[in-house]
Amino acid sequence: MIFASPIERLLGIHFSILIGDVIVSVSILSGYFAVKEPLALTLVYGGLQGFFVGVVYSLMVKLLLQTMQDHGGLANGIMSAGPVFGAALFIAMGYIFVNPHQVKPDLKFQKKVFFSNNDLINKVPNYFLVVGSLTASFTLIGVALMYYGSQESIKNDEEKARKESITPTKGGSKVQNSSIESGKHEELPLHFTRARVYSNCIQEQSETGSFGSIPSKGVIEDSVSSHKSMDIKKTHAEIEASPLEAIKTVKFWLVSLAYMASNHTTFLHLNLYKQYGQRIIRDNKLFVTTGIISNVSLVIVRPLVGAASDRIGIRNINVFLNAASCILMCLMVVSLHTFPWVYMVLITVEFMGVSPHTLLFSLLSAYEFGKSHCASNMGLIRSGNILIVLLEPLFIDAMINAIGWDWLFLSGSMTSAIATLAIIALDWC
Incomplete structure (x- = not known):
């Protein structure tokens, strides 16, 4: 992600996303050849794909924020729900093309179990061809929609600017905004605004035969109040900081602290909730069902989180979700030893809190440091x-051996509390 802005400046945001998508598709298709060499598979499928997925994601966040300025959170929430569908589809492809008969692993080696069925193993390379082809197809559709949507957005912005170039006044007359007509969108001081209104009124009245009359007090007052309202509507994100500028601020380190702290909570819940719960609850199917329900719920939750950030602010939604995670992680520990069925419910609820982790901090980064460099700042x-x-x-293994599972999950509650306090502290920076 950190290289997203330099790549964008070199190639442009649309072409950078296109190139990134192509490389991601090629890296998946290359798995057909690289799967027999673990190092090659790691470098191509893991390293190359991971790098450009980060670039594409961060640039898409920026593009959506710039294209849909009033609903950027909702747009990014919908986008972040896409990987849920993708993961489900790719898992299904694995079952269909690789292991349709549900063959179980039977080769034990160093506490791990592997497949020994040669027919199944020989089908694995085909999986990369299928998934790579699907990725390329979705990429083609997505790029076409991206270009179409961007062009429509430009047309809408131009139409909006044209309509706003004529401002209605209280007296029923229309004042022509010369700065918009000339393509300049800077805001002038109040005394210049008054002069501009007076000049435009004189010009308009001369065309109607009433040249020389003084503009009404209502016209001037309306212009002044309109300008003041524009000042009030200035957004916090007008501050545009490059990575070098951002890293020198206290805000950057608070956001970084919040991200790293909450990432610990996210890792614990998404990866270890099943292992932790199985110490008390032995029903594996129940955990599988809960996991499926939790993942399906993300399709709804992520857009809602994005929409909430548009409405109540990204800082507020970050504080709310991190504080909720702090409480829920504590309740999960308590409920597992008292009411295990409550633990299963809390798994799904906590999924909703921690899964939009990257989305939340991508939007927070754009809010705190501006949209121009939000991709690199987030990186x-x-x-x-x-x-x-x-x-x-x-680190997790060491903690389990040292303090046990319960305190491990309580540490997730503590780090969520740290993240909450760090985000609250942004108000004093």
């Missing part, structure tokens, strides 16, 4: 988390 924030992600599995 910079996430880059500080790379070491933690790599060490998290080892």
Whole structure:
């Protein structure tokens, strides 16, 4: 993600997304050849695809925020629901093309179980061809819609600017806004606004035969009040900070702290809720069903979270969800030992809180540091988390051995509390 802005400046945002999508599709298709070499598969399917998925995602966030300025959160929420469908589709393709007969792994090696069925193993390369072809097809459709949507947005903006170039006044006359006509959108000081209104009124009245009359007090007052309302509507995100500028601010480190802290909670819940719960609840099918329900709910929850960020603010929704995660992680520990069925319900509820993690902080980054460099700023924030992600599995094992499962999940509650406080502290920066 951190290289998204330089790539965008070099190629343009639309072409960068197109190139990224093509490389992602090619990297998946390349798995057909690379699957026999673990290192090659890791570099191509893992490294290359992972890099450009980050670039495409971050640039799509920026494009949607710029294209749908009033509903950027909702648009990104809908976009972030896409991977849920993609994951479900790719899993289904695995069952259909690789293991349609539900063959079980039977080869045990170092506490792990592998497949020994040669027919099944030989079908694995075909999986990459199928999934890669599907990805390429969806990419083609998505790119076409992206270009079409962007062109429509430009037309709508031009039409809106044309309509706003004529401002109705209280007296029923129309004042021509010369700054919009000339393509300049800067806001003038109030005394210049008064002069411009007076000049335009004189010009209009000269055309109607009433040249020389003084503009009414209502015209001037309306212009002044209109300008003041424009000042009130200025958004926080007018501050545009590059990564080098952002990293020098206290806000950057607070956002980074919140991201890293909440990422620990997200990792615990998404990866370990089943292992933790199976210490008490032995029904594996119940966990599978709960996981499916939780993932399906994300299709609805993520757009709702995005829409809520548009309505009540991204800081507020971040505080709410992180505070909720703090409480829910505590309740999960308590309920597992008292009312196990409540634990199963809380799994789904907590899924809704932690799953929009990347979406929340992408929008928060754009809000705090502006849209121009939001892709690279988010990449910079996430880059500080790379070491933690790599060490998290080892760190988790050490914590389980040292303090046990219950305190491990309570640590997730603590880190959510830290994230909540860090976001609240942004109000004082």
